[in-house]
Amino acid sequence: MSAETLPQALRENYRKFGARVVAMRVKDRGVWQEYTWEDYYLKVKYFCLGLISLGLEKGDKVSILGENKPEWFWAELAVQSSRGAAVGIFTDCLPEEVKYYAEHSDSTFAVAHDQEQVDKFLEIKNDLSKLKKVIYWDPKGLWTYKDPILISFDEVIDLGKDHANKHPGLFDEMVDQGSGDDIAAFCYTSGTTGLPKGGMLSQRWLVASATEWGRLDGWFGKNYEYLSFIPPAWITEQGIGIAGSILAGMVANFPEEPETVQENIREIGPHILFFGARLWENLNRMVQARMIDSTFLRRLIYRITLPIGLKVADMKTGQRKISFPWRVIYFLAYHALFRQLRDRLGLSNLDVVYSAGAAVSPDIIKYFKALGIDVRLFYGSTEQGVMTMPRKGDIRPETSGPPVPWVEIKLSEEGEILIKNKYPYSGYYKNPEATAEKIKDGWFYTGDFGHMNEDGHLIVIDRMDDLKELAGGKKFSPQYTEVRLRFSPYIKDALIVGGPDKEFVTALINIDLENMGRFAEARHIAYTTFTDLSQKREVTALINKEIAKVNLTLPEWTRVRRFVNLHKEFDADEDELTRTRKLRRTFVEDRYKDLIDALYGDEDAYKVEASVTYRDGRKGVIETSIHVNEVGDQK
């Protein structure tokens, strides 16, 4: 393919497929609406020209804030057509966070989904001197808004049509001028440490790495259906959803609402899919919990077939040949249960399945492998994109696979992962010091701790900064234990605590409200709130058992000795999690410092008065008593 930029590649698709081939599908008003490559191209063209008639200049940055919808993609490609960059913002960001991204990136326009997102921009518009217009695509609830900064997506398209009449050929000219060096998108680092940094991705970077990635995993020429579902503000969706769908000619399908994803997946039956670690965990928890609720016969089938699946998954992982009798047994198990289960989850047609962004418990990967779903847990970062990738037929639950062909990996003496990329990223926006800091002697320091196994597969353990030491100098990775705890259907989140001043390891547990609620219901345990449920004796006993189970798989010194069930869930609105749902460890440990002290003290209960921030910004206080529990000791 000769295209150097995504707009050029889009134009090629338009010329090749025109109105004959579907490019995207979105469920709207209960019906899947289709857009062909022609529709895609023309929307991009007119939206781009519309922005230009409103004052967009070459190389301008535009913030985009919304759920996954065709408009998101159109807006990004339109901005790129004028050689500018799209700045994706996560939809659940609070107004001040949105302000940071829009201000830092010098955005001149903002494209917002609906009333909720428009309100955020209206609240902060006076602080954004460069902002010219806020464009929305869902007019619901905005009928009476009179602010002159607002304009609808369709109005911009109409302006673009006028502009096209006045300046025919302008759009083609711009697309022709586009070069691989143009910055195409900003992806902000998730900011587990400090303020988010704006990683700049060039057109060359996006086009080349998505093409190579697609070649490696065979996206091309298969007319794959893709479910666009992870936030486009995230680099992975930039790679698969935006660049991948154009370059490899995949159909991007957009769910109706975030709540209808489960239903929509079934209607689409995607071939290629990316779920974050949390989603695989949720899916697994859901199946397990539903099975507990199910009829006797179904439970029996589940109990017979699942071990068969796991056994065969193990054999495949060990690269052993699966003997004929086992193949027959697996065939029967597959048709007795796995096939139906996959169908229920909408995962029947899957060919290529990804996860990344956070550690996933090997048990989860193994579990889905038993169902015949090979989840490829790859290793990537905002700056470097994909760095290692499990290859088809050689997917092992505990590794992230070997390095991709365009990346070279070595380990520093301390065990930090260093990489050299054939397609280097373009640095952080307005922050050359941070850019320089990350690269020494041509190697990019990822800040992740890991090691290579004898077959050249990378195993990522944790962030370097997150490795902990216990009194006596033994090192351990809290995250390693946390992901294994989260495999329990009853544990939604966990924070593992330890340190040089501490003799042993302890845990703060977030129970899973839904599954624990079911558990309580089945046993007629009355409870009122999350807080109340979390402190019930039966509930702590159950968690106790779950932790003891995980302890068995851990080295002696890293076993969890005491734990508390936290009275509330970790919440991104309170800065306890990042927007991609990673734990902000230092912050959380600081916040619950007294509680952690209690874990190492002699009291067996602790009173907390915690402040909570509600979604609308109000603050409240809850007071409650938390039990400190000794693992293994069941009163």
Place this chain on the structure above:
Amino acid sequence: MPEKRSEAVISIAGLSLRFGGLEALHRVDLEIRSGEILAVIGPNGAGKTCLLNCINGFYHPYKGQILYRNKDLTRLSPHKIAELGIARTFQNIELFSGLSVLDNLMAARHVHMKHGALLGCLFFGPARREEISHREDVEEIIDLLEMNAIRKKVVASLPYGQRKRVDLARALCMDPSVLLLDEPMAGMNVEEKEDMARFILDIFELKKIPVVLIEHDMDVVMDISHRIAVLDFGTKIAEGLPSEIKNNERVLKAYLGEE
């Protein structure tokens, strides 16, 4: 914001309703004007629901008159009044609980369906086109009230708050020119109430129809209504802007009792 143009859409004059010896409404005068959300408040048993029941024809008053755009509603039956475009929701949610949300809403469109049962059964020609266009209207409302995820769920399986929402959607499906809401937020938690208040405002802004709202939650009433009428023992004791009602002595007495 109350809009200035305020012609009366429904005028109620001297309305009195009696059950045997009990006078449920006593000479109530009230105007429902275009471009307003009118809240009707009052203690339990004040006659609020009776008032709605008179407007939509469930009860017939023994005295007084209800005019809708100069048409006398007083003696009309409920289905005639519904056809005129006066839609309502119910305190105790009245839906086909065994049908899906979608079927409930499509059924509500039947006042607007022109073709007979035979053509409808055959799903042929004009009846087919009609069904599709009604489905589009229903989908608009599903989107407006954010019910996409429960479209195909059976009503009986839904939690209370969502059933209330379906009830509101059902009323909207009639394409009403006046909307009567009987305690739309009763029994809801704070978040559900906020959602419902937002929906009511959205409907009001989008459809530009008068809304009559019976509600107990004073915060909501003060927040979203343009005018308030207060009933006590079947008599209207006050009427005015929220700010006026807040400080009205008779109203405070009715709610708090005599000193």
